[in-house]
Structures are given as structure tokens and as C-alpha cells.
Amino acid sequence: MLTLHAEIENTNILLKNNRIIMTSYKELGLVNTREMFAKAVAGGYAIPAFNFNTLEQMQAIVQAAVETKSPVIMQVSKGARNYANGTILRYMAQGAVEYAKELGCEAPQIVLHLDHGDSFELCKDCIDNGFSSVMIDGSSLPYEENIALTKKVVEYAHQHDVTVEAELGVLAGVEDEVASEVSHYTKPEEVIDFSTRSGCDSLAISIGTSHGAYKFTPEQCTRDPKTGKLVPPPLAFDILHQIEEKLPGFPIVLHGSSSVPQDEVDTINAHGGKLPDAVGIPEEQLREASKSAVCKINIDSDSRLAMTAAIRKHFDENPGHFDPRQYLKPARENMKKMYMHKIVDVLGSDNKL
Numbered sequence: 001m002l003t004l005h006a007e008i009e010n011t012n013i014l015l016k017n018n019r020i021i022m023t024s025y026k027e028l029g030l031v032n033t034r035e036m037f038a039k040a041v042a043g044g045y046a047i048p049a050f051n052f053n054t055l056e057q058m059q060a061i062v063q064a065a066v067e068t069k070s071p072v073i074m075q076v077s078k079g080a081r082n083y084a085n086g087t088i089l090r091y092m093a094q095g096a097v098e099y100a101k102e103l104g105c106e107a108p109q110i111v112l113h114l115d116h117g118d119s120f121e122l123c124k125d126c127i128d129n130g131f132s133s134v135m136i137d138g139s140s141l142p143y144e145e146n147i148a149l150t151k152k153v154v155e156y157a158h159q160h161d162v163t164v165e166a167e168l169g170v171l172a173g174v175e176d177e178v179a180s181e182v183s184h185y186t187k188p189e190e191v192i193d194f195s196t197r198s199g200c201d202s203l204a205i206s207i208g209t210s211h212g213a214y215k216f217t218p219e220q221c222t223r224d225p226k227t228g229k230l231v232p233p234p235l236a237f238d239i240l241h242q243i244e245e246k247l248p249g250f251p252i253v254l255h256g257s258s259s260v261p262q263d264e265v266d267t268i269n270a271h272g273g274k275l276p277d278a279v280g281i282p283e284e285q286l287r288e289a290s291k292s293a294v295c296k297i298n299i300d301s302d303s304r305l306a307m308t309a310a311i312r313k314h315f316d317e318n319p320g321h322f323d324p325r326q327y328l329k330p331a332r333e334n335m336k337k338m339y340m341h342k343i344v345d346v347l348g349s350d351n352k353l
């Protein structure tokens with residue numbers, strides 16, 4: 001079998017069997033997080049990190065970022081990458097940059113980030129295929145093993161000018177195949193040692209957020225006597241402030257930061273859905289966190305809710321529709337509205353390009 005292995009003139013692209021097997025994010029017009037995070041920490045705002053799986057989510061993210069003049073992180077989990085396909089994603093990310101320019105943004109700042117990478121091999125594959133940032137999530141490992149794994153990823157990533165997010169402390173709930181029933185808050189006394197020895201560029205911490213649309217059990221919440229809605233317990237800002245004191249200016253990341261908007265939950269439930277007692281992180285608390293060293297805030301569930309609410313409503317009102325464009329268009333609009341709201345009213349990353 002003939003194997004063609006050609007390194008073409010531009011060393012950022014590697015071809016094998018006439019297929020691109022290695023592409024630097026720089027070829028795609030993406031940026032890493034380094035400068036973006038430094039500005040966000042200094043400026044007291046946070047960069048939105050929106051998860052995506054579909055074309056419509058990506059379009060809505062780019063439209064929202066361009067209209068608000070915000071830098072943005074488009075992130076994909078291992079599951080999302082399997083769903084969308086790594087090769088297609090690479091072109092989607094390049095498409096996102098070109099689309100942003102077409103919409104009038106001269107110099108878009110878009111990061112393609114791996115969310116919850118669970119092995120060195122996965123991180124390497126993403127780095128080799130156009131990602132500008134990766135997360136290695138060793139939070140479920142013993143401390144020393146988390147450091148060793150993170151360090152290995154950092155060493156490879158930095159050779160390619162790719163930035164690395166690590167995690168210390170465990171969030172409650174399901175973290176993309178990293179399961180934990182309880183929340184182990186990050187220990188402030190460990191953060192200097194961890195970040196110094198691992199060499200990570202940013203650190204995801206656990207201060208009471210968690211993944212999904214059910215962040216707290218009803219028993220962990222109080223109930224608003226007027227509305228009957230659940231009121232979640234506050235985030236551990238004391239721990240966040242202790243971490244900031246230990247690592248002045250170091251970029252901190254919050255996962256599990258969807259707010260689970262009650263109007264979307266109500267729309268879903270009013271149109272055949274069943275999401276009782278879904279509850280998220282109040283936006284005032286995220287606004288507060290954005291002003292601190294928290295410079296990346298992860299939002300996935302709110303996009304899923306916005307999409308599902310619009311689609312359920314559309315089908316209920318238009319039972320004869322079956323062209324995907326008919327129901328995906330309002331879904332895309334609803335997600336865009338949500339993304340813009342987060343950027344402008346919660347994270348404060350608008351007009352920062």
C-alpha cells in the first residue's frame with residue numbers, strides 16, 4: 001500500500017495519504033486564551049465559554065459574539081466531538097472565524113477549546129487538529145496523579161502554543177464521564193503548589209457550582225414562599241477570595257454555571273416537557289464572580305434549555321411542520337438571545353474586542 005507522507009511547505013499543516021493529519025489552530029484563525037484571560041482578569045469581566053454540538057449553536061454563538069463585540073470560547077466535550085466528528089469540527093471552527101469576519105468583525109477572537117479532556121491522548125489529538133486550548137480534567141485523580149497528567153499535557157500543548165486548563169476540586173454531579181456524588185471544594189492551600197508544578201494556564205475550581213439542569217436537590221435549597229420556586233444555596237465566595245489571594249492575577253474558571261432560566265423551564269413544561277424543580281446558579285452570583293479572578297464561565301445547559309424550549313413550543317403551535325429549518329430557526333434565535341444576555345448582562349465581556 002502506498003503511503004504518502006508529505007510535510008508541505010507550511011509546517012503548521014501535515015499531510016498523510018493526502019489527508020490533513022495535523023493543523024495548527026493558527027492556520028484556522030483561532031487564538032489561544034492567554035491574552036484574552038489576562039485582559040479579562042485585569043478588566044473585571046469573564047469570557048463566555050459556550051459548549052456546542054450543532055451548526056445552529058455555533059451560528060448563534062458567533063452571531064452573539066459579533067453583535068456584542070465579545071471574545072468567545074467555543075468548547076466541545078469528548079462526547080460533542082464524537083457526535084460532530086473531529087474533522088468537521090476543525091472546519092466548523094475555521095468557518096466560525098470566517099463567518100464572524102463576514103458579519104463585520106475585523107479581528108474576531110475565537111478559541112476552540114476541549115472541555116473535560118480525560119486523557120493525554122485526547123488532548124494531543126485535539127491539539128494536533130486545530131484546538132487552541134484544552135482542558136485536562138484530572139480532578140477525580142489523586143492529587144499527585146492530577147499534577148503529573150496535567151504537566152504532561154502542558155508540556156505537549158506549550159510546544160504548540162496551546163493553552164491548558166486544569167481542575168482542582170470536584171464538582172457535584174456528572175462531569176462528562178467523570179462522576180462524583182459529592183462536591184469537594186477546592187482547597188486554597190493546594191492551589192499554589194498545583195499550578196506551579198503542573199504549569200497550567202488556568203484553573204477550574206469547585207466552589208458550589210455543578211453540571212446540568214439539576215444543580216441542587218430540593219433539600220439543599222429553600223423555597224421562595226411567594227413563587228414556590230427553589231432558591232439555591234450561595235456559592236462559596238470565601239474560598240474563591242482565598243484562592244485569589246494565593247494566586248494573584250491567575251485565571252480562574254467556573255464550570256457548571258448555567259442559571260437554568262425559569263421561563264425556559266416553564267415553556268418546556270408547558271409544551272409537554274417534564275423538568276420539575278430544575279435549578280441553576282443565580283445570575284447575580286455569576287456577575288459577582290466575573291468581577292474577580294474568574295475569567296472563564298462555562299455554560300452548556302442554558303443553551304440546551306433555550307433550544308429545547310423553542311422547539312417544543314414550535315411543534316406544539318405548528319404540529320404540521322417537519323422541515324428542520326422551520327423549528328431550528330426559532331431555536332437558533334432563542335439561543336442567540338440567551339448568549340447575548342449572558343455576555344452583556346452577566347459576564348460583562350461585551351465591547352472587549
Ligand code: G3H
Pocket residue numbers: 051077078079080115116175176177211212300301
Ligand atoms: O460539562 C459537561 C458539558 O456540559 C458537556 O456535556 O458531555 O453531554 O457534551 P456532554
Ligand code: 13P
Pocket residue numbers: 051115116210211212213254255256257258259298299300301302
Ligand atoms: P452547565 O451544565 O451548568 O451548563 O455547565 C457546563 C460546563 O461546565 C461545561 O464544562
Ligand code: ZN
Pocket residue numbers: 115116175211255256298
Ligand atoms: Zn464542566
